[in-house]
Amino acid sequence: MKLQAKICGLNTPEVVDAAVRGGADAIGFVFYPPSPRSISPETAASIGRQTGRATRVGLFVDPDDGWLDAVLTGAALDMIQLHGSETPQRAAAIGSRTGLPVMKAIRIRGPEDFGAVDAYDGAADWLLFDAKPPKGQGHGLPGGNGVAFDWRLLAGRKWNRPWMLSGGLDAENVAEAVRISGAAWVDVSSGVESAPGTKDPARIAKFLDAVKSL
Numbered sequence: 001m002k003l004q005a006k007i008c009g010l011n012t013p014e015v016v017d018a019a020v021r022g023g024a025d026a027i028g029f030v031f032y033p034p035s036p037r038s039i040s041p042e043t044a045a046s047i048g049r050q051t052g053r054a055t056r057v058g059l060f061v062d063p064d065d066g067w068l069d070a071v072l073t074g075a076a077l078d079m080i081q082l083h084g085s086e087t088p089q090r091a092a093a094i095g096s097r098t099g100l101p102v103m104k105a106i107r108i109r110g111p112e113d114f115g116a117v118d119a120y121d122g123a124a125d126w127l128l129f130d131a132k133p134p135k136g137q138g139h140g141l142p143g144g145n146g147v148a149f150d151w152r153l154l155a156g157r158k159w160n161r162p163w164m165l166s167g168g169l170d171a172e173n174v175a176e177a178v179r180i181s182g183a184a185w186v187d188v189s190s191g192v193e194s195a196p197g198t199k200d201p202a203r204i205a206k207f208l209d210a211v212k213s214l
């Protein structure tokens with residue numbers, strides 16, 4: 001199967017258009033107010049009408065039911081991404097409540113961080129491997145920090161659920177990241193920005209060209 005790409009943190013009609021034109025397979029909307037990429041359900045409803053065949057993914061960090069309901073009442077989503085400290089039980093409960101597939105992000109720094117994965121490989125529908133930023137790096141967010149981990153840690157590992165690779169990807173390193181990790185899906189945010197929260201249509205196009213050439 002061809003490599004698939006999710007572009008996360010889209011927040012204006014122009015950058016959604018760039019992602020759709022470039023052939024993005026999934027588009028992420030951030031519903032986490034501390035993030036510079038966070039948008040309201042109203043904005044997501046509006047720009048979510050331009051996404052074509054791309055899967056619309058809503059990114060949440062330890063959401064309560066009230067916030068999930070508020071977002072889903074306002075905006076149409078196809079998948080939920082959980083990027084906080086949600087337990088396997090909470091991830092499964094969110095899947096039942098929303099009726100949507102759930103992707104659980106697991107933050108990796110070393111081999112010991114894979115110990116938690118099996119518990120989610122069933123409670124969630126998808127897994128997402130992101131970097132746990134080394135201390136002193138990153139913006140204090142639980143993701144979207146533009147920090148990579150050692151992709152060799154993923155090589156040869158198998159799970160029941162499909163999975164995505166994220167963390168510090170960009171047009172220059174995505175081929176190497178996929179070659180080493182064996183990822184079939186990649187997810188990017190910072191690597192297609194000119195500043196945190198400001199997506200760059202040219203960088204989106206370049207990233208998607210790199211992905212689609214593999």
Ligand SMILES: O=C(O)c1ccccc1N[C@@H]1O[C@H](COP(=O)(O)O)[C@@H](O)[C@H]1O
Nearest residue numbers: 008035143144145146166167168189190
């Ligand atoms: O993008 C954000 O602002 C964000 C906030 C909170 C949790 C996760 C977030 N983004 C996700 O982080 C990874 C890695 O992003 P990057 O390419 O290293 O910037 C990615 O899965 C985003 O969906």
